[in-house]
Structures are given as structure tokens and as C-alpha cells.
Amino acid sequence: MKSNSIIFLCSLHRKLNPAMKKSCEQAMRIGQQVRLGKAPRDVKDPTWITPKSHRQPPINLYGFYVLRHAYNIITAGLTEFTEEMFNDPSPFSDSEIYQIRQHWGLFMFDFHNNHPLEE
Known part of the structure; x- marks a missing residue:
């Protein structure tokens, strides 16, 4: 890239x-x-x-698709664009959406517990 x-x-x-x-x-x-x-x-x-990334169905799952792509880019340490990461235009399965919810829910819970807001 x-x-x-x-x-x-x-x-x-x-x-x-x-x-x-x-x-x-x-x-x-x-x-x-x-x-x-x-x-x-x-x-x-x-x-x-x-690129043609996973195509979301016409329902309100925008954030889950964005979170999954952001996570994949960050964890892969991408400094170079790779088309292979985004070559599947199919929607995420219900199982994949559940995994994304679980992953980010646990991340937010852990972050909140380890970084409490100062009052």
C-alpha cells in the first residue's frame, strides 16, 4: 500500500x-x-x-462489522494493505456476530474494571 x-x-x-x-x-x-x-x-x-468486505444484511449491525474489521486490522499489525483480509463479501453468521459481541463486551468490561473513572 x-x-x-x-x-x-x-x-x-x-x-x-x-x-x-x-x-x-x-x-x-x-x-x-x-x-x-x-x-x-x-x-x-x-x-x-x-475492497469488498463482508456485506452486512439490511439490519442494524453496523457497529459489529466495523468493530470486526478494526480488530482484524489492528491485531494483524497491518502497515500494508492486503486484499485477502477483505475478500469475502458474505454477511457474518449469527455465530460470528455473537462472538464479536462477546469479544467487545468482555473487552469493555475489563477496560472499565482496570481503568475506573476518577470522580
């Missing part, structure tokens, strides 16, 4: 909203200008990558 790339994952397999695309590209341009000290005219547009 090129360093100037944006990966757009949509569990509904929808097209990217043009306003969102413009906003992301502007943020990437500003980031390049600041981080690399480039002049605005020397900044290139990012490359968009749109």
Missing part, C-alpha cells in the same frame, strides 16, 4: 459520498503539507482502495 492511500470499507457496499471523499482528500493534503513540509502544489491526491 502506498503511504498516500485511503482504504474505504463499507459493510453495505455503498459508494463513497462525494463530500466525505473531498473531506478525506483535503485532510490527507494538509497532513502531507505539515508532515512532509510540501507546498500545496506539490501534494498529490491520495489513492483510494475500496
Whole structure:
């Protein structure tokens, strides 16, 4: 993956909203200008990558799909994009959704118990 790339994952397999695309590209341009000290005219547009990830059924499970993809990316330590991670467009099974709920529920419970809010 090129360093100037944006990966757009949509569990509904929808097209990217043009306003969102413009906003992301502007943020990437500003980031390049600041981080690399480039002049605005020397900044290139990012490359968009749109893999076909698991497609969610038309019900309210958005967060579970996002959490699963975020978890997979983080635990794999991805610094390079790999199409193989996102090559299954089928929806998650009920068992997979249950596992995602269990995993994140236990994570939140553990985090809360080990990082209590100061009063």
C-alpha cells in the first residue's frame, strides 16, 4: 500500500459520498503539507482502495462489522494493505456476530474494571 492511500470499507457496499471523499482528500493534503513540509502544489491526491468486505444484511449491525474489521486490522499489525483480509463479501453468521459481541463486551468490561473513572 502506498503511504498516500485511503482504504474505504463499507459493510453495505455503498459508494463513497462525494463530500466525505473531498473531506478525506483535503485532510490527507494538509497532513502531507505539515508532515512532509510540501507546498500545496506539490501534494498529490491520495489513492483510494475500496475492497469488498463482508456485506452486512439490511439490519442494524453496523457497529459489529466495523468493530470486526478494526480488530482484524489492528491485531494483524497491518502497515500494508492486503486484499485477502477483505475478500469475502458474505454477511457474518449469527455465530460470528455473537462472538464479536462477546469479544467487545468482555473487552469493555475489563477496560472499565482496570481503568475506573476518577470522580
